[in-house]
Amino acid sequence: MKRVSRQRQILTYAKIAAMISPSALPLTPTESSSRLRSDVLLLQIPIDVPAEWKNRIEAKYPGIEIRSRVLRLELGIEANNIEPEMWKDVTLACLYLTHPKELMSDVRFIQLTSAGVDRWINHERYQSPDVTFSTANGIHCPQIAEWVMSTWIMRNHNFMRHIKSQNDKKWSKTPVETRDSSGLRVGILGYGSVGRQIARLATAMGMEVYAYTRTAYAASRQAKSNHYSVPGMGDPLGELPTRWFHGESRESVNEFLRQGLDLLVLCLPLTKATEYLIGPEQFEILAQGGKKTFISNVARGKLINTDALVAALHEGKIFGAAVDVTDPEPLPDSHPLFSAPNVIITPHVSWQSVNNWDRMLDILEINLDKLDRGEEPVNMLDRKRGY
Numbered sequence: 001m002k003r004v005s006r007q008r009q010i011l012t013y014a015k016i017a018a019m020i021s022p023s024a025l026p027l028t029p030t031e032s033s034s035r036l037r038s039d040v041l042l043l044q045i046p047i048d049v050p051a052e053w054k055n056r057i058e059a060k061y062p063g064i065e066i067r068s069r070v071l072r073l074e075l076g077i078e079a080n081n082i083e084p085e086m087w088k089d090v091t092l093a094c095l096y097l098t099h100p101k102e103l104m105s106d107v108r109f110i111q112l113t114s115a116g117v118d119r120w121i122n123h124e125r126y127q128s129p130d131v132t133f134s135t136a137n138g139i140h141c142p143q144i145a146e147w148v149m150s151t152w153i154m155r156n157h158n159f160m161r162h163i164k165s166q167n168d169k170k171w172s173k174t175p176v177e178t179r180d181s182s183g184l185r186v187g188i189l190g191y192g193s194v195g196r197q198i199a200r201l202a203t204a205m206g207m208e209v210y211a212y213t214r215t216a217y218a219a220s221r222q223a224k225s226n227h228y229s230v231p232g233m234g235d236p237l238g239e240l241p242t243r244w245f246h247g248e249s250r251e252s253v254n255e256f257l258r259q260g261l262d263l264l265v266l267c268l269p270l271t272k273a274t275e276y277l278i279g280p281e282q283f284e285i286l287a288q289g290g291k292k293t294f295i296s297n298v299a300r301g302k303l304i305n306t307d308a309l310v311a312a313l314h315e316g317k318i319f320g321a322a323v324d325v326t327d328p329e330p331l332p333d334s335h336p337l338f339s340a341p342n343v344i345i346t347p348h349v350s351w352q353s354v355n356n357w358d359r360m361l362d363i364l365e366i367n368l369d370k371l372d373r374g375e376e377p378v379n380m381l382d383r384k385r386g387y
Contacts, residue, residue: 034060034064034372035372036063036092037062039065039092040065040067040088040089040090040091041065042069042093043066043094043364044070044080044082044093044095044096045068045070045096045357045360046070047070047357048068049068049361053361054066060368060369060372061368061372080097082099082103087103087104089106090106090107091109092107092109092110092371093110094110094111094113094360097119098120098123101124108131109131109132109134109367110131111134111136111363112134112135112381113360114136115135115138115139115140115193115194116300117133117135117381118300120133132380133380133381134363134367134377134378134379134380135381136363136379137192137227137228138228138229138230138359138379139228139356139359139360140194143351144194144198144298144350145200146201147298147324147346147350148296148322149198149202149205151296151322152181152322153181154344155344156180156181157178180206181205181206181207182205183206183207184207184262185207185208186199186262186263187210187211187212187259187263187265188212188241189264189266189267189277190212190266190269190299191238192227192268193225193229193234194298195211196229196234196236196240197234197235199211199235199241200240202263207263208242209241210259211241211243211244211245212244212246212253213244213246214247214248214385217238217246228359228366228379250277250281253277254281254282254285257282258288261289261291261293262291262319263294264294264295264296265297266278266295266296266298266304267299269299269300269385270300270302271385276302276304276305277303277304278295278303278308279308280305280311283308283309287317287318293318294318294321294322295309295320295321295322296321296323297323297325298324298325301323301326301328302327304323305327309323309340310336310337313341313342314340320341320343320344321342321343321344323343323344324349325348329348331347366378367379
């Protein structure tokens with residue numbers, strides 16, 4: 001067997017190398033194929049970013065730089081300003097608060113930690129077509145739905161009265177009307193992530209679900225959600241409502257209110273079109289039906305005319321109300337709403353849960369994956385609609 005000369009071996013290897021495309025060659029240890037390899041991600045959330053999450057993201061996208069600051073709202077907004085040097089070269093951000101536009105000039109993607117965008121509407125980055133926004137839609141749906149149904153149950157079972165008797169140290173057996181939810185009807189204004197989870201709980205309690213959305217859903221097409229959803233929660237395919245209603249006019253909303261609703265839940269965004277959507281006219285419509293409606297507001301206070309709500313409660317036009325949001329907010333001490341009958345008021349806390357930030361980081365990771373693949377993020381914001 002003839003030996004191949006060293007020179008001939010070198011020539012053969014050179015020919016083989018020349019035939020191989022550079023793209024087929026393995027990356028060197030210092031190279032990364034990730035689209036995010038040159039990005040700087042800045043997070044401002046109320047917890048320290050878990051080391052496990054940070055390490056996983058850095059391993060998935062070699063070259064990405066992650067910076068973080070803990071959000072401490074109890075210290076006031078100004079105390080949560082991020083120092084200018086932290087903003088240097090930042091291209092991706094996960095935020096609740098707005099920051100000076102000059103510091104955010106390189107940012108191309110913003111992951112909001114809130115479902116609403118009220119704070120951002122007038123910000124230069126919000127108005128720029130070069131910046132993609134994603135909301136936190138979906139992370140709050142389990143706890144908010146629980147708040148809605150628990151306050152509904154409290155009213156139906158007269159818990160507020162029993163709690164007062166307990167505080168008065170009295171064993172009161174005065175007869176009061178109690179009802180359960182089986183066979184009753186819930187109307188959900190705004191069938192997003194929160195509305196879908198409310199529908200899930202209400203259905204489990206034997207209620208009939210009517211849904212109202214801005215756009216129509218044809219009978220042949222289920223209202224599939226493209227938003228983030230906590231696994232096993234909600235109504236991803238839009239299968240739970242018995243009837244759908246839609247429209248952008250006040251009259252279309254009024255028609256929805258004429259449907260004999262036992263429970264009316266407001267979980268739609270606050271826009272110019274929805275501001276004071278429920279006022280004197282709407283309370284009159286609810287009062288004309290054969291049923292008295294219980295109203296629950298977990299969206300924004302300005303969806304309801306507060307003076308009209310106070311009057312409706314005192315005049316018995318509605319069965320009661322539960323409000324986690326008010327107008328004005330905070331509600332001033334001794335405001336008439338505090339002393340209105342059959343009302344439950346909480347200080348904008350229905351969204352709170354120790355699970356929020358794990359879900360928030362889950363959305364962010366999903367969106368980083370999509371950005372890396374050149375795909376559209378989940379929970380994309382429609383700037384024209386404001387949500």
